[in-house]
Structures are given as C-alpha cells and as structure tokens.
Amino acid sequence: MENIREEMPVLARHEGDWVGTYTLIDCDGNVLDRHRSHLTCSFPTDDPTKYYQINRYTWDNGKQEEHQFPGAYCDKKLWFDTERIKGHAWEVDDSTVILWFAYKSVPDFYLYEMIQISPCNNHRARTWHWFKQDKIYQRTLIQEERLNSTI
Template sequence: MSTIREEMPVLARHEGDWVGTYILVDTEGKILDKHESHLTCQFPTDGSYSYYQINRYKWTDGKQEEHKFPGTYRDKTLWFNTERIEGKAWEVDDSTIILWFSYKGMPGMYLYEMIQISPCNNYRARTWQWFKNDQIYQRTLIQEERMR
C-alpha cells in the first residue's frame, strides 16, 4: 500500500517547523498587512489524519491567531475540509506544490498558492493569488526558513 510520504515526496520534505513573514499586497503592490508566522507540518502516525498543519500568526500590535488544518490523502492529492476552508494540494515537480482553497465564509473567493522548497529543504517561498468572482484582487508573499 502506498503512503503519502512515498507518493508526495515533495510534501514530505516540508515536515517540521517553519518561521517567516507574510506580506499581503493589493494588485498595485501596496502593502495591506504584514505579520510573522510559525507553521508546523506533521504526518501523524496515529491514523487520525494523513497530514496536520498548525499555523500561528503574530502581528506587531500584539494580535495573534492559530489555525489547524487536518488533511486526508488519496490519489496523490492532499484534501482539506475544515470549518474554515476546503481545498486540495498536489505536487507539480521536484520542488513545487500547488494548493487551491477557498474560505467557506467568503462566497465567490478562492486562491491558488505556489509553494517552492529549496534543494537543501531549509527555505520556502510561497505566493498566494487571491481571486473573487474570478478576478485577482490581492497577493500574499511568504518567505520562510526551517526552525533549527
């Protein structure tokens, strides 16, 4: 039987903790928001989920958020369906994952994320393209480094 680690080896390289910065910009490049992040990517062995991600965000004004994203695996695709989002992720080459998702509370909105991991597995670059009614309206630029 195949496993997520075998069939999605690029995703498996993301296991661990990542810290970085999210910068949200409009279509003209104006910064709308900026905050620090700490993400944990896990492959639980207890059988509850194939993948489990915890996103922690911190703003300079003291605001903090934490979100959990359990994922299920089938057919070389990672699927998400939480109270907050629904989506899927798949690998496109030996360093790139594409994630499509939508927020359940935002009708007509979806985004595509491109995630690049470095050959040394210690750096990630991520870009979100946000669409509403099929028109791009903002982007999120993310730069991360593996916690040591």
C-alpha cells in the first residue's frame, strides 16, 4: 500500500501550522496585494494516502478567506481535485516541493509554486508564478514560519 509520509518525506516535514505573509507583485515588481496567512497541513491517520490542508487569509481591511484542500497520494505525487482547483505536487530534492495547479473557473490559466522548507523544518519560502495563455503575468512571494515549533 502506498504511504504518502514514507514516499514523500519532504512533504511530510510540512505537517503542522504555518503563519506568514503573501505578497502579490506584477512583472515590474509593483505590489498588488499583501495579506497574512495561517495554513494547516495534515495527514489524516485513517488513510496513509490522504493529505488535508486549510488555508486562512486575513487582510488589514478585515477581509478573511478560508479554503480547504483535500489531496490524495498516487505514483509519487500528491493530487488535488476540488471545486476550486485541480493540480498535483511532487518532490524534486531534499527541501523542495513543486506544485502545479489551475483554478477551474479561469480558462487558459495555471500556476507553478516552488516550496522550500529549511533544514530545521521551521521556515518556508514559497513562490507562485502565475501564467495566462502560457505567459507569466504576476508572482506571489510567501515567507512563513512554523507556529508552535517543536523541532
């Protein structure tokens, strides 16, 4: 039986709660948006192929959003297929996960995310590269720290 924790050990290091800041910029480096984040990454104990993530966002003006991302492991990739997105993630080395996804409501759009976790497992740097009709049009820069570090 496939086991996501064993076969994607870099992803397994992301388990827990993460807080940080998302900064969205255009191709000229102009800031388009900035907001705080709190993500929870978990591996349900009842199924070794499952993954579950909750993303919570908060803006200074009081706006809040929450999105849930259940995933399933198969063939050395984590697969997502929700009402909102479709995509998959895979490991490329001892500290990097790459995620490709598309919003189902936006045609001719996709995004690549590179997720770097520090050797101590308490810091993450993430970048999103947004594409429309195969042309990059913006980036998101994300800096996060593990909440309640136990490592």
